[in-house]
Amino acid sequence: MASTILTKKSLTFLENYLNNAAPTGYEWDGQKMWMEYLTPYVDEFITDTYGTAVGVINPEAKYKVVIEGHADEISWYVNYISDNGLIYVIRNGGSDHQIAPSKVVNIHTKNGIIKGVFGWPAIHTRNKGKEEAPKPDNIFIDVGCEDKEGVEKLGIHVGCVITYPDSFHILNNDKFVCRALDNRMGGFMIAEVARLLHLNKKKLPFGLYITNSVQEEIGLRGAQMIADRIKPNAAIVTDVTHDTTTPMIDKKKEGHIELGKGPVIAYAPAVQQNLRDLIVDTAEKNKIPFQRAALSRATGTDTDAFAYSNGGVASALISLPLRYMHTTVEMVHQEDVENVIKLIYESLLQMQDGDDFSYFN
Numbered sequence: 001m002a003s004t005i006l007t008k009k010s011l012t013f014l015e016n017y018l019n020n021a022a023p024t025g026y027e028w029d030g031q032k033m034w035m036e037y038l039t040p041y042v043d044e045f046i047t048d049t050y051g052t053a054v055g056v057i058n059p060e061a062k063y064k065v066v067i068e069g070h071a072d073e074i075s076w077y078v079n080y081i082s083d084n085g086l087i088y089v090i091r092n093g094g095s096d097h098q099i100a101p102s103k104v105v106n107i108h109t110k111n112g113i114i115k116g117v118f119g120w121p122a123i124h125t126r127n128k129g130k131e132e133a134p135k136p137d138n139i140f141i142d143v144g145c146e147d148k149e150g151v152e153k154l155g156i157h158v159g160c161v162i163t164y165p166d167s168f169h170i171l172n173n174d175k176f177v178c179r180a181l182d183n184r185m186g187g188f189m190i191a192e193v194a195r196l197l198h199l200n201k202k203k204l205p206f207g208l209y210i211t212n213s214v215q216e217e218i219g220l221r222g223a224q225m226i227a228d229r230i231k232p233n234a235a236i237v238t239d240v241t242h243d244t245t246t247p248m249i250d251k252k253k254e255g256h257i258e259l260g261k262g263p264v265i266a267y268a269p270a271v272q273q274n275l276r277d278l279i280v281d282t283a284e285k286n287k288i289p290f291q292r293a294a295l296s297r298a299t300g301t302d303t304d305a306f307a308y309s310n311g312g313v314a315s316a317l318i319s320l321p322l323r324y325m326h327t328t329v330e331m332v333h334q335e336d337v338e339n340v341i342k343l344i345y346e347s348l349l350q351m352q353d354g355d356d357f358s359y360f361n
Helices: 008-019 028-041 148-153 181-199 221-230 273-285 302-307 334-353
Strands: 044-047 053-057 064-070 075-081 086-092 104-109 112-119 140-142 161-163 169-171 175-178 207-213 234-242 264-267 291-294 314-322 330-333
Touching: 008 028, 008 175, 008 181, 028 044, 028 053, 028 181, 028 207, 044 221, 053 181, 064 181, 064 221, 064 302, 064 334, 075 148, 175 181, 175 334, 181 207, 181 234, 181 314, 181 330, 181 334, 207 221, 221 302, 234 273, 234 302, 234 334, 264 273, 273 314, 273 334, 302 314, 314 330, 314 334, 330 334
Parallel strands: 064 207, 064 234, 234 314, 264 291
Antiparallel strands: 044 053, 053 207, 075 086, 075 161, 086 140, 104 112, 104 161, 112 140, 169 175, 175 330, 264 314
């Protein structure tokens, strides 16, 4: 797994960062890890009430450029505890109910983590002619208690957040697999951009705001708040997008995106054309492989929040191809990760090379 960009320290941070739970609304422990890693490469930090973290380089500069990912992961909330001690849930973000049965879970309480399992009737007991599919209103968690009182004695109550414990691993030397690659990978990649700028002693003529936003999974809320705080002139957002080469995906609807073929540059109303063209030109100039995606009314990412803030902010989206989104086995290609980092890094330097910042206005 030789790498021209990622170091052993980088990969150790990535593994620890991914293995830490950071569900929507509870991102702070992960944010502290991220800030600690970023500290040598920035001049100062900004944080807000809900936990978005921003590392700033050259904070005194007139122009402000954001590079952004989001820190939160999907999860569940305890919604109801039955008399016989079973726990029913509601979503915190776009959690996939179909993958839940037989999954081990962590229930976060004031007493620490309580383990449980999403139960499901055994195949022998189900009506094979009329099998009921997993649905949000019929999946349940078993923590091994006989009644509601036993569950409550463990410290579990309505509102406790529930995450999956699935940890980081590597398949076939170059495929990163974990839950929450959407979009902890974004936070990792923008941190690596900051590291490369520091390593290569690059000085930017604008302030760079390395932004790890919270609460994207429930409506881009963290990005909305921090965009108003920073008031940037431009924003390059990175998120994940679907690899469409696996079964049961219609390429005529979803487009053709493939792992290992490079970052995905978005074409969408929220994407400012001059900034996007700068990124495309940068990729071509530096021979960075890339793919294109056409998006409709909205990108569905924090790009939308930045683009339509503060009277309009020049914004662009560079996505990381990913398989099995919102499952516990999300998968990305190491080369794509490195090329997203390269593309953001070189695009910032391309901004440095020119005197015309009109697309910021």
